[in-house]
Amino acid sequence: MAIGHRAEFEGHFDHLSAGALAFPVCRDCAKMHWYPMTLCPHCQSSRLSWRPVRGVGEIWSWTIVRHAFDQSQAGKLPYVVALVCFADAPGIRLVANIEGVAEADLRIGLPVRLMPPADGQPLTRPVFGPLRAGQASLA
Numbered sequence: 001m002a003i004g005h006r007a008e009f010e011g012h013f014d015h016l017s018a019g020a021l022a023f024p025v026c027r028d029c030a031k032m033h034w035y036p037m038t039l040c041p042h043c044q045s046s047r048l049s050w051r052p053v054r055g056v057g058e059i060w061s062w063t064i065v066r067h068a069f070d071q072s073q074a075g076k077l078p079y080v081v082a083l084v085c086f087a088d089a090p091g092i093r094l095v096a097n098i099e100g101v102a103e104a105d106l107r108i109g110l111p112v113r114l115m116p117p118a119d120g121q122p123l124t125r126p127v128f129g130p131l132r133a134g135q136a137s138l139a
């Protein structure tokens, strides 16, 4: 488990560190949800597990951050924060960074995919980049 995160997020960070994306799913009503919770927000069941998804989605919305919220981010400006939605995780919108897309190319519906870590280290936050021809499609 990543240090400093609530226990409900353990599955998220376990999958992310392995380069995968997963969301909580209820074993009673079969619905997924995000953020992780101790009870299903749809039926209040405590029978939850993690369902891996393909890591391919679309930008639902985005913003460009041009001012550092703390000095540790000052050297990274500007950066893109987006809500990403997924065909295999209906109803989920994940807050994530978008990299490798020019500002002029950002648009709602832009196909994106979970990026592997650039330095070979385990992922600690989801970063998405453009889905290019020849990569896994959204279908």
Ligand SMILES: [Zn+2]
Pocket: 026, 027, 028, 029, 030, 031, 040, 041, 042, 043, 044, 045
């Ligand atoms: Zn449920």
